[in-house]
Amino acid sequence: MAVSPLPEAEALAPLLHLLRGRRAVVLAGAGCSTESGIPDYRGPGARPRTPIQYQEFVRSEAGRARYWARSAVGWPRFSAARPNAGHFALAELEDSGIVQGVITQNVDGLHHAAGSRRVVELHGSLASVRCLACGEVASRDRFQNRLLSMNGDWAEHVGAGVEQAPDGDAELPPSVVEAFRVPACESCGGVIKPDVVFFGENVPAERVEDAWRLFAEAEVLLVAGSSLTVYSGRRFIYRAQQQGVPIGIINIGPTRADPMAAAKVEGPLGRILPQLAQALRR
Numbered sequence: 332m333a334v335s336p337l338p339e340a341e342a343l344a345p346l347l348h349l350l351r352g353r354r355a356v357v358l359a360g361a362g363c364s365t366e367s368g369i370p371d372y373r374g375p376g377a378r379p380r381t382p383i384q385y386q387e388f389v390r391s392e393a394g395r396a397r398y399w400a401r402s403a404v405g406w407p408r409f410s411a412a413r414p415n416a417g418h419f420a421l422a423e424l425e426d427s428g429i430v431q432g433v434i435t436q437n438v439d440g441l442h443h444a445a446g447s448r449r450v451v452e453l454h455g456s457l458a459s460v461r462c463l464a465c466g467e468v469a470s471r472d473r474f475q476n477r478l479l480s481m482n483g484d485w486a487e488h489v490g491a492g493v494e495q496a497p498d499g500d501a502e503l504p505p506s507v508v509e510a511f512r513v514p515a516c517e518s519c520g521g522v523i524k525p526d527v528v529f530f531g532e533n534v535p536a537e538r539v540e541d542a543w544r545l546f547a548e549a550e551v552l553l554v555a556g557s558s559l560t561v562y563s564g565r566r567f568i569y570r571a572q573q574q575g576v577p578i579g580i581i582n583i584g585p586t587r588a589d590p591m592a593a594a595k596v597e598g599p600l601g602r603i604l605p606q607l608a609q610a611l612r613r
């Protein structure tokens with residue numbers, strides 16, 4: 332395995348060799364979005380944090396209030412995030428026929444925003460919410476307006492600059508959360524959940540099938556910005572190994588696939604992916 336901390340031409344050579352003339356499928360993780368201002372809580376320097384579990388969200392009204400109070404505060408900044416050079420480079424690599432598509436663990440919609448056409452959002456998207464009772468899907472922006480209008484001047488008491496996590500919520504003191512009221516589904520009065528996969532929840536089967544269809548086109552699996560700590564992403568590594576599909580990795584820090592990688596480059600995606608796209612353009 333080739334590993335180098337320097338994202339210069341020499342360090343990129345093994346990865347270029349791997350990708351040139353082959354169809355690649357990208358497995359993208361939080362590292363793709365850190366340069367867009369969305370922190371990777373599993374990455375280097377991240378503070379330990381406990382995201383809400385699916386069962387807690389479904390069973391506990393207080394748990395939902397805590398989730399939505401944090402989310403109401405974090406949403407404006409999260410939804411204002413723009414794609415970075417790495418996202419745009421992936422879209423360019425798709426245009427040039429090298430990348431067949433992106434299987435992403437991110438819920439920020441930034442691959443679409445950068446122009447990537449074929450994207451499987453494994454963990455869903457924070458841009459929409461879904462009713463757990465009737466299944467109705469609505470936009471998160473609209474739900475944000477309902478959250479804020481139902482909670483009056485609550486939002487004004489919550490200062491800016493709260494810590495933000497990749498799933499779009501923010502850390503708030505309990506006293507701030509207790510007063511928070513959560514709107515119900517406008518059609519049936521059911522519980523509204525962000526349309527993302529929580530910890531303790533499975534990726535929907537049809538979405539996994541979409542991902543496998545895309546994966547089947549891969550002659551190379553390119554891991555971009557994921558340490559592969561969760562199974563929903565790691566399963567593609569296992570399949571690649573079974574089928575003899577070589578694995579390339581771009582990431583800051585170690586990943587679970589390092590021992591089986593054909594090439595690895597350490598460094599920020601927003602710097603390395605554009606270099607890769609440029610080199611493969613020629």
Ligand SMILES: [Zn+2]
Pocket residue numbers: 462463464465466467516517518519520521
């Ligand atoms: Zn409903």
